[in-house]
Amino acid sequence: MTTGLALTDFDYALPPQLIAQHPLPERSAARLLDGSGELPVDRRVRDLPTLLGEGDLLVFNDTRVIKARLLGEKPTGGAVEALVERVLPHHEVLAHLRASKAPRPGTGVRFADAFDAEVLGRAGPDDALFHLRFPSDPLRLLQRHGHVPLPPYITHADTAEDEARYQTVFATRDGAVAAPTASLHFDAALLAALDARGVQRTTITLHVGAGTFQPVRTERVADHRMHSEWFEVGAAAAAAVNAARARGGRVVAVGTTVLRALESAALRADREVPAGVPLAACTGETDIFITPGFAFRAADRLFTNFHLPRSTLLMLVSAFSGHAKVMALYRHAVEARYRFFSYGDAMWLSREGGSRT
Numbered sequence: 233m234t235t236g237l238a239l240t241d242f243d244y245a246l247p248p249q250l251i252a253q254h255p256l257p258e259r260s261a262a263r264l265l266d267g268s269g270e271l272p273v274d275r276r277v278r279d280l281p282t283l284l285g286e287g288d289l290l291v292f293n294d295t296r297v298i299k300a301r302l303l304g305e306k307p308t309g310g311a312v313e314a315l316v317e318r319v320l321p322h323h324e325v326l327a328h329l330r331a332s333k334a335p336r337p338g339t340g341v342r343f344a345d346a347f348d349a350e351v352l353g354r355a356g357p358d359d360a361l362f363h364l365r366f367p368s369d370p371l372r373l374l375q376r377h378g379h380v381p382l383p384p385y386i387t388h389a390d391t392a393e394d395e396a397r398y399q400t401v402f403a404t405r406d407g408a409v410a411a412p413t414a415s416l417h418f419d420a421a422l423l424a425a426l427d428a429r430g431v432q433r434t435t436i437t438l439h440v441g442a443g444t445f446q447p448v449r450t451e452r453v454a455d456h457r458m459h460s461e462w463f464e465v466g467a468a469a470a471a472a473v474n475a476a477r478a479r480g481g482r483v484v485a486v487g488t489t490v491l492r493a494l495e496s497a498a499l500r501a502d503r504e505v506p507a508g509v510p511l512a513a514c515t516g517e518t519d520i521f522i523t524p525g526f527a528f529r530a531a532d533r534l535f536t537n538f539h540l541p542r543s544t545l546l547m548l549v550s551a552f553s554g555h556a557k558v559m560a561l562y563r564h565a566v567e568a569r570y571r572f573f574s575y576g577d578a579m580w581l582s583r584e585g586g587s588r589t
Contacts, residue, residue, distance in 0.1 A: 236554060237524060239451050243541045244365045244562050251385050255397040259419040263570055263577040267553060267561045268533070274568060277417045278425070280417055280535070286430030287481035289472055291531075292481035293412035293489045294435040296403035298371060299378030301390075304343035306331065312341050317361055317409060317442055318462075319370050324352070328442060335362075344377035357457060371406055381409045383445055383574050385540075395520055398574070407439035407462070413537045414487030415573045432481070434472035438463040438489040438518075447542045458521040458544065461489075465497040467513040473530065474510055485531040488545045491552070494530035496520050522548040524555050534581045538565060538572045554584040 256262055264280065264282040266273040284290075300316040310332050318326040335341060337353045341364070352363040366373055380390035380398050390398075400415040401423075415533040426433070443459025450456050473494070476483050497511055511530060521544065534552050539545040550558045561579065570577045 237453060239448055239453060241555065241559075242448075242453075242543070242546050242550065243392045244559065244566070246541065246566060246572060248507055250566065250569060250572050250576075252571040252573060252577075253386055253388060254393070254497065255416070255575045257310045259397075259401075260422040262417050264580055265565055265568075265570060265577065266580045267557065268580055268582040272561055272564045274442045275580075278422055279421065280580070281425040281431070283580060284426065284429055284431045284482075284484070287479050288431050289467065289476035289481055290426065290431060290433040290484045290486055290535075291473070291490050291494065292400070292402045292415050292418075292433060292435045292486045293438055293440075293493070294400075294402045294404045295408040295412060295437050295439050295489075297381065297399055297408045297440075298406050299374045299395075299410050300381040300409040301379040302343045302374070302377065303344075303379070303443060304341050304349075306335055306339065306341055312343075314343065314362075314364075315409060315442055316370065316374060316378075317356075318439075323365060323366045323370060325364050325370050326355055326492060327364055329361070329362045337521075343373075346377050347373060351553055352418065361587075380402050381442075383410065385396050386575070394538060402435060405439075407437075409442050410444050411441040411574060412440060412487045412489045414535050414578060416574070417578055418486075419536050431535065432472065432476065434469045436463065436465045436469050437489060438493045440489055444545065445540070445543075447540065448542075448544060453523055453547065456521065456544070458519040460517045460519040461492075462516070463493040463496060463518050464515040465493055465511070465513055470497065470511045470513045477584065479509055482532040482534040484535060486535045488534075488536055488539075488548050491531055491534060491548065492518060492520055492522065495522065495526075495528060498513070498529035510549075524551045525553045528552065528583055532583055534579075534583070536579050537574065538562070538576055538579065540573070549579075549581065552583055553581040557577060557584070 260278040264275040302314040313330040315328040355363045
C-alpha cells in the first residue's frame with residue numbers, strides 16, 4: 233500500500249502543558265471532540281449516548297495493565313530498569329532493559345531488592361528485548377514488586393491513583409503494558425446511560441505492548457517495522473459484530489487497539505472463512521500497520537484519545553477518517569486546549585467513505 237505521505241505529514245505542534253499528567257476526578261467528564269460531521273463540535277464524553285442508538289455496538293478491549301516496570305541492579309551495582317513486554321511459560325518473560333551496559337547471558341539481576349532474575353539472552357526484532365527467567369510466577373512478582381508502567385510523557389512517579397485509574401473498568405485479562413486509553417473514559421453512569429439507549433457492547437482482547445509509544449523514525453512511512461501484539465477476537469465478539477451488521481447497527485471501535493484487533497480478524501476471515509462471513513473468531517499475533525489507503529472492513533465509528541505526533545496510531549486514525557480532516561481536528565484540539573494522550577480527552581470519528589450514519 234502506498235499513501236504518498238511522508239513522516240512529516242503526521243507531525244503537529246503540541247504545547248507541553250496540554251499533555252495531561254493526571255486523570256480527571258470523573259472518568260466520563262472528559263471533553264469529546266466530535267469530528268463525525270463537516271465541522272468539529274465540542275462535547276463531553278458523557279454526551280456519547282446521544283450519538284448512538286438502539287442496535288449500535290460498542291467493542292471494548294478487556295486487557296488488564298500489569299505492573300510491568302521493575303527497578304533493580306546488576307551484580308556490579310549498576311542500576312537496571314526493566315519493562316516487561318511479554319510473559320512467557322516456565323516463569324520466563326521478554327523485557328526491555330535500560331542499563332549503562334547491557335547484561336550478558338547468565339547474569340543475574342536483583343529486582344526490587346527482593347528477587348533475582350537470570351538473563352537468558354536477547355530476543356525480538358533487532359534483539360531489542362531481553363529474555364529473562366524469574367524464580368516464580370512473573371505476574372505475582374510484578375503485582376507485588378512492580379510499578380505501573382506509565383507512558384514516558386507522564387513525568388511523575390506512579391501512585392495509588394495511577395494504579396486505580398490507569399486501568400479500565402473492563403480490565404479482566406492480564407497482559408498489557410499500556411492501557412487501552414479510550415476505554416479509560418467509561419464508568420458505571422455512562423454505561424447505564426448507554427444501556428438505556430439500547431446500545432449493545434462486547435469485548436475483545438489485545439495486550440498492548442510498549443511499541444505503542446515508539447515513534448516512527450523512517451522518513452518513508454512504508455519502511456517502518458511494526459511491533460507485534462497478541463490479540464483474541466472470541467466467538468461471542470465475532471457474533472456480536474456480525475449481528476450488528478445484519479440489523480443495520482453501527483460497529484464502534486473503542487480505541488485503536490480494538491480497531492487493530494477487529495481489522496486483523498477481518499483480514500484473516502477474508503482468507504480463511506467462506507465468503508459472506510464478515511468476521512470470524514481468531515487468536516494470534518498481529519503486526520498490522522494501518523496507514524491512509526487501508527480498506528476498513530469491521531468498524532463504522534472510532535472513539536479514541538489523541539495520539540503522539542509521528543506515531544503509528546495517528547497514522548491509523550488518519551487512515552480511518554481521512555488525513556486532512558484528522559490533522560485539522562488536531563489543530564482545533566490544540567487551539568481549544570484539549571487535554572492530550574493517555575489521561576487526556578477523546579475524539580469521535582466516522583469512517584471516511586461509505587460509513588453508515
